[in-house]
Amino acid sequence: MRSLILVAVILQLTVIIIECHNYKFGDMIAFPRRCGCIKKPVYKHFAIYVGDKPFPGKQPGQDIFHHTLISLTHFKTGCVFGVLGEKVKHELDNSLDNETLGTHTYIRSTDEVITERINNVTRDGCGGYNPLTNNCEHLATYVRYGHKISRQEDTWIARICRFTHIPIRLCIKYEEALERIEKNALQEAECWENPSCAHLAG
Numbered sequence: 520m521r522s523l524i525l526v527a528v529i530l531q532l533t534v535i536i537i538e539c540h541n542y543k544f545g546d547m548i549a550f551p552r553r554c555g556c557i558k559k560p561v562y563k564h565f566a567i568y569v570g571d572k573p574f575p576g577k578q579p580g581q582d583i584f585h586h587t588l589i590s591l592t593h594f595k596t597g598c599v600f601g602v603l604g605e606k607v608k609h610e611l612d613n614s615l616d617n618e619t620l621g622t623h624t625y626i627r628s629t630d631e632v633i634t635e636r637i638n639n640v641t642r643d644g645c646g647g648y649n650p651l652t653n654n655c656e657h658l659a660t661y662v663r664y665g666h667k668i669s670r671q672e673d674t675w676i677a678r679i680c681r682f683t684h685i686p687i688r689l690c691i692k693y694e695e696a697l698e699r700i701e702k703n704a705l706q707e708a709e710c711w712e713n714p715s716c717a718h719l720a721g
């Protein structure tokens with residue numbers, strides 16, 4: 520009897536650990552990247568949570584869709600399914616919901632439309648990586664809202680140009696820094712899913 524109770528307790532603990540996040544299909548998930556010397560996250564990686572919903576080409580256990588590094592040898596990226604992972608910090612970030620920026624209001628699309636966008640991107644590819652126009656946050660906002668935007672809100676990277684009063688789009692420093700940091704973050708991301716390359720993580 521006692522061992523039965525123990526098993527029940529262990530099972531329940533397992534359930535609690537596995538379900539400690541309660542992300543829903545279509546949620547935007549941010550992965551803040553920190554560095555000891557800077558208070559704010561340096562940079563944020565983004566993914567869309569898809570849970571166990573089946574998609575063509577999605578493997579069992581995969582639960583996110585993101586723009587990430589798919590070849591370490593050539594800095595080649597792609598929009599693929601991946602695993603949330605237990606070791607890295609992540610958090611819900613649907614902060615654009617119902618926000619109006621400029622002339623656009625960001626409304627969460629229906630599950631059907633989000634599913635169709637993921638299928639289309641999987642079929643057509645998501646184009647070459649560009650820190651200013653086609654990064655991992657652009658993919659996530661496109662899938663959830665149908666409109667690409669990258670704010671890198673509340674990160675160190677977003678502040679680089681504000682000090683110099685240069686429009687962010689024209690700021691070479693921002694572009695260079697974001698690309699360097701993202702390249703590093705993408706290599707790290709690759710390593711969560713493939714421990715054999717852990718030595719490459721910066």
Ligand SMILES: *[C@@H]1O[C@H](CO)[C@@H](O)[C@H](O)[C@H]1NC(C)=O
Binds near residue numbers: 617
């Ligand atoms: C956004 O607007 C929709 C429709 O009015 C509403 O159902 C939803 O709760 C709003 N979300 C937030 C985060 O305010």
Ligand SMILES: *[C@@H]1O[C@H](CO)[C@@H](O)[C@H](O)[C@H]1NC(C)=O
Binds near residue numbers: 632635636639
């Ligand atoms: C997906 O692609 C099809 C045709 O290729 C297109 O008609 C449709 O509008 C796309 N769906 C979305 C949500 O963009």
